[in-house]
Amino acid sequence: METFLTDLARFASLQDANTRTVALGTCALGVACGVVGCLATLRRRALLGDAVAHAALPGVCAAFFLVQTRSFAALMIGALVFGALAAGLVALVRAWTRVREDAAIGIAIGSFFGLGVVWSGLISRRPEGAAAGLDGFIFGKAASMTGADAAAVCAVAAASLAVVALLYKEFKALAFDEEFSAAQGWPTFALDLLVMALVCACTVAGLPAVGVVMVVALLVIPPAAARCWTDRLGLMLVLAGGMGMLAAAVGVGLSAALPAPRGALTRGWPTGPLIVLVAAAFFVFGALFSPRRGALAQMRRRAVEAPPS
Amino acid sequence: MNFLSLIDWWTLAIAALCAASCGMVGAFLVIRRLSLLGDAVSHSVLPGLGAAFMLAGSRSPAAMMAGALAAGVLTAALAAGVRRIGRLPHDAALGVVFTSLFALGVLMITWVAGSIDLDPGCVLYGLLELASLDRVDLLGCSVPRALPWQAGLFAGNLLLVVLLFKELRITSFDPLLATALGIHAGAVHAVLLTAVSATIVVSFEAVGSILVVALLVAPGATAQLLTDRLGRMVALSAAIGAGAATLGYLGAVALNANIAGMIAVAAGGMFMLAAVVAPRYGVGARALRHASLTLRIAREDILGVLYRVGERGPGGAQAALQHAQAVRAAGATIFARVACHQLRRRGLVEQRGDELALTPRGLEEARRIVRAHRLWESYLAQNLPLPLDQLHEASERFEHFMPRQMQEQLASEIGRQPDPHGREIPPG
Numbered sequence: 243m244e245t246f247l248t249d250l251a252r253f254a255s256l257q258d259a260n261t262r263t264v265a266l267g268t269c270a271l272g273v274a275c276g277v278v279g280c281l282a283t284l285r286r287r288a289l290l291g292d293a294v295a296h297a298a299l300p301g302v303c304a305a306f307f308l309v310q311t312r313s314f315a316a317l318m319i320g321a322l323v324f325g326a327l328a329a330g331l332v333a334l335v336r337a338w339t340r341v342r343e344d345a346a347i348g349i350a351i352g353s354f355f356g357l358g359v360v361w362s363g364l365i366s367r368r369p370e371g372a373a374a375g376l377d378g379f380i381f382g383k384a385a386s387m388t389g390a391d392a393a394a395v396c397a398v399a400a401a402s403l404a405v406v407a408l409l410y411k412e413f414k415a416l417a418f419d420e421e422f423s424a425a426q427g428w429p430t431f432a433l434d435l436l437v438m439a440l441v442c443a444c445t446v447a448g449l450p451a452v453g454v455v456m457v458v459a460l461l462v463i464p465p466a467a468a469r470c471w472t473d474r475l476g477l478m479l480v481l482a483g484g485m486g487m488l489a490a491a492v493g494v495g496l497s498a499a500l501p502a503p504r505g506a507l508t509r510g511w512p513t514g515p516l517i518v519l520v521a522a523a524f525f526v527f528g529a530l531f532s533p534r535r536g537a538l539a540q541m542r543r544r545a546v547e548a549p550p551s
Numbered sequence: 552m553n554f555l556s557l558i559d560w561w562t563l564a565i566a567a568l569c570a571a572s573c574g575m576v577g578a579f580l581v582i583r584r585l586s587l588l589g590d591a592v593s594h595s596v597l598p599g600l601g602a603a604f605m606l607a608g609s610r611s612p613a614a615m616m617a618g619a620l621a622a623g624v625l626t627a628a629l630a631a632g633v634r635r636i637g638r639l640p641h642d643a644a645l646g647v648v649f650t651s652l653f654a655l656g657v658l659m660i661t662w663v664a665g666s667i668d669l670d671p672g673c674v675l676y677g678l679l680e681l682a683s684l685d686r687v688d689l690l691g692c693s694v695p696r697a698l699p700w701q702a703g704l705f706a707g708n709l710l711l712v713v714l715l716f717k718e719l720r721i722t723s724f725d726p727l728l729a730t731a732l733g734i735h736a737g738a739v740h741a742v743l744l745t746a747v748s749a750t751i752v753v754s755f756e757a758v759g760s761i762l763v764v765a766l767l768v769a770p771g772a773t774a775q776l777l778t779d780r781l782g783r784m785v786a787l788s789a790a791i792g793a794g795a796a797t798l799g800y801l802g803a804v805a806l807n808a809n810i811a812g813m814i815a816v817a818a819g820g821m822f823m824l825a826a827v828v829a830p831r832y833g834v835g836a837r838a839l840r841h842a843s844l845t846l847r848i849a850r851e852d853i854l855g856v857l858y859r860v861g862e863r864g865p866g867g868a869q870a871a872l873q874h875a876q877a878v879r880a881a882g883a884t885i886f887a888r889v890a891c892h893q894l895r896r897r898g899l900v901e902q903r904g905d906e907l908a909l910t911p912r913g914l915e916e917a918r919r920i921v922r923a924h925r926l927w928e929s930y931l932a933q934n935l936p937l938p939l940d941q942l943h944e945a946s947e948r949f950e951h952f953m954p955r956q957m958q959e960q961l962a963s964e965i966g967r968q969p970d971p972h973g974r975e976i977p978p979g
Contacts, residue, residue: 286642287642288639288640288642288646289590289642289643292590335826338837339776339832339834340776341581341772341826342581342584344584344585344641344642345768345771345775346772347586347587348586348589348590348765348767349768349772349819349822350819351590351761351765352762352764352765352769352819353815353818353819355815356761356811356812356816356818356819357815359761360816363809363812455649455650455653455654456650458650459651459653459654461646462646462647466637466639466643466644466646466647469637470636511661512658514657515655515657516654518654519651519655519658521651522647522650525633525647525651528637529633529636529637535637536636540636
């Protein structure tokens with residue numbers, strides 16, 4: 243217990259340079275994913291990030307194939323290009339065929355990831371061997387985040403937030419009333435593409451830190467939690483961003499402070515899952531106790547409306 | 552080396568059976584817009600596996616299977632609850648549930664990490680490569696252990712689809728009608744979800760999670776592009792799945808690559824192919840339909856213009872128009888040029904030097920179009936208080952689509968008076 247408190251104090255004072263980096267990077271990621279995730283969820287495209295994240299694997303392979311080194315920037319660009327390709331294909335399938343978005347996303351997840359598995363397998367069999375574990379890039383490890391990674395994540399987060407702030411009015415109309423947005427003469431399709439681009443950027447920025455599933459969680463759970471409390475987009479964005487950041491901070495703190503599991507090979511608990519579970523706890527809290535939408539409030543209302551006869 | 556000698560028929564049979572089983576239930580997921588359930592369940596079985604290990608204390612297959620199945624059903628149920636309470640779209644609710652469960656699973660695995668060997672690579676990519684090495688005795692012959700499992704799964708799914716086809720169909724398209732007919736939509740849904748979970752769990756071990764995700768969605772969506780009938784769609788989906796498995800397996804053998812990944816790529820490739828070339832719903836077919844409609848409209852516009860020029864000119868209805876003018880009349884696009892060419896080839900117009908003129912057959916055709924145009928103008932002028940200059944636009948569009956029967960009706964209603972612009976309506 244004492245070590246736990248000491249570790250927690252050490253984390254809270256941000257003395258440790260590594261913890262500081264990880265905390266900064268994941269918090270920035272939490273804010274950006276929360277805000278961008280709101281837009282994606284309201285456009286009924288919550289799991290687009292899932293397709294983008296899985297498409298990053300062949301992207302990473304393609305980048306390695308082209309530049310033949312594990313340069314972080316090249317891998318990121320490859321992931322971004324393939325993520326955008328997957329998102330674009332999903333949008334085209336939706337626009338041009340009768341197949342629905344969820345099916346298109348499912349196909350993109352399976353086929354792109356399958357391509358990545360094939361490609362990374364072929365690459366890693368080559369004699370150079372430098373490619374072993376390319377897929378590690380997309381499964382993420384927050385604890386190994388470097389200062390440069392954190393700076394990149396912060397830059398992407400800042401850019402995403404700036405775009406959302408600048409185009410707030412347009413995004414709001416797009417999210418709630420596409421026809422109105424079109425009638426205003428705003429480029430609905432371009433705005434839609436911009437939302438997808440933001441999802442791509444945040445997903446790819448988050449992959450090396452927290453991995454495929456956890457970055458999807460950061461895009462989906464904080465918006466869902468925020469939606470329990472409000473119907474207003476502005477408040478929802480602020481709440482989701484705040485909860486994303488708080489979940490990241492608490493998760494990193496827990497990971498630094500919790501005693502390592504017995505017999506574990508690694509030191510301490512993995513950061514990504516802890517962040518996600520904290521965010522999930524926020525959602526459960528909101529779903530139960532929110533005054534208007536919460537399960538308890540709904541039950542009480544029902545009891546008042548229909549008193550036992 | 553002979554390519555055929557590299558093929559392991561047992562592996563191919565396992566992959567094809569698995570793909571067909573996934574395709575059958577996957578078709579219903581696609582129809583019900585639950586395509587991402589496969590993705591969700593294949594992630595959230597992780598805590599089920601962890602819990603089963605903690606409770607049973609070993610990696611016994613029965614315990615693992617039970618844990619994974621329970622987690623799969625739990626995912627679907629939780630997603631339904633989250634969706635209702637959080638008022639979220641279905642995919643968002645699914646996302647909340649499966650990522651949380653997956654995170655929980657990772658922590659559980661970390662907790663017991665010292666005493667369990669769960670290889671994430673094995674879960675993701677499957678072990679199709681090794682499937683035929685792990686043998687059991689069945690009726691006296693040695694077969695891969697996965698084969699009886701996959702065969703049983705296939706039989707079970709087939710039985711479910713055949714026995715519950717009517718119920719599945721009606722609850723997929725019209726749950727309210729189903730309830731009115733006394734079919735419990737929720738119960739049918741639960742049965743389907745259980746079957747999907749069982750399919751995922753059984754296929755998981757043999758082919759890996761990522762392939763299950765691909766095979767649950769891609770064949771169903773491909774079949775959806777090829778047919779409108781549900782029965783045909785389910786059968787096609789199973790066949791397409793088996794086809795993708797075969798194609799992917801052969802490709803993997805040829806490239807010496809990961810089999811599961813290659814099959815997933817083949818399934819995605821077949822979908823893309825169908826999306827482009829499917830006879831009715833493909834992008835290509837749609838583009839062709841669009842192009843042929845554009846051409847027909849351009850042809851009819853040229854005929855109409857030639858007719859009107861002839862009406863005004865001194866030479867009677869047979870007057871001619873510069874070729875360039877005709878192209879301009881039909882929008883001056885590439886379609887207009889092709890339309891001119893088609894009219895000439897069909898003998899509706901003839902070229903005299905640089906001029907186009909209507910042939911007798913062309914004249915007849917042109918009269919029909921102009922008649923439709925002017926009838927509609929007259930009708931609009933009689934029945935709607937529209938200014939004269941707005942009649943032409945509307946009729947210019949509708950002339951191409953007015954059925955013959957409607958022409959006769961309008962003609963008998965309007966009689967033999969000229970159109971609102973004072974020009975004669977050509978007799979039919």
